[in-house]
Amino acid sequence: MKEFIPRPDAKEKSFHGLLAIGGLAGVIEGSVRYGFTLHTAFPGMLLTLLGAFLGGFTGFFLKDCCRTWRGMKPYRGVNNDGWLMGGVLGTLVGTLFQVAVSPDGSNLVIGSIVGAYLGAACGALPDEFVTPILSRMAERASDRP
Template sequence: MLSKLDIKEKNFHGLLAVGCLAGIGEGSLRYGFTLHTGFPGMALTLVAAFLGGFTGFFLKDLGRTLRGLPPYRCINHDGWVMGAFMGAFLGTLVQLADSASGANLVVGSMVGAFFGAMTGAFPDEVITPILELMRAQDRAKPRHGSL
């Protein structure tokens, strides 16, 4: 009934979940247990990831143009979404470990998502072919119990 999620969709949902949990955690530290701070944390993390991806693609195109190459026209966006998720996760963990009270978790999530998306934009053109090759190899493996 439902289609299977690809790697970009899984990482996008993970990015939203990390931002939401960071917002809930920070709001709960400040106001007691609360759920209404989840959406702002999720939205801020998503905006930071988008701006990081935009910045990474801008810098990548600037470097390609200065070298005389045509600009990269991204199609799949797998690299920056994967980088944004991992950056948001690690940024939240670093902020949690660094702060004595666990405050500013959303800021750690945002900064991590920005830098993760920015660095993930640079290898974006090679990540999707690697993922497709891995998917083709996975389909070629015989399953247990099949003839």
């Protein structure tokens, strides 16, 4: 049965983590304002994912500008593991920062959006190095009994 269900890779795990943290931030923020709500999960997920996408775009744009300025050819992201992993870490840090700063726990989705944007933008810069490192880690894990 295991061969029918493939294991998710780092990009899929990061994508699902991004959605989970954004949705949880949306539910908590909606529950603080209106009582227990579940309908605020989708806007939290969508806005966090949009922030991560725009952050990844910004990071790749800045990376391409710097590379072409130095006379190198532009980098075209193929695997996009770096900005998704950076987006998840940024979302988590941004949400926790907003929890720590806010006296009543409001604006958690804003913290997750800003964190996702900054994390994805910073994660896009070393993107070409992340995927080979992950593949070597997977090879080492499969070599061990």
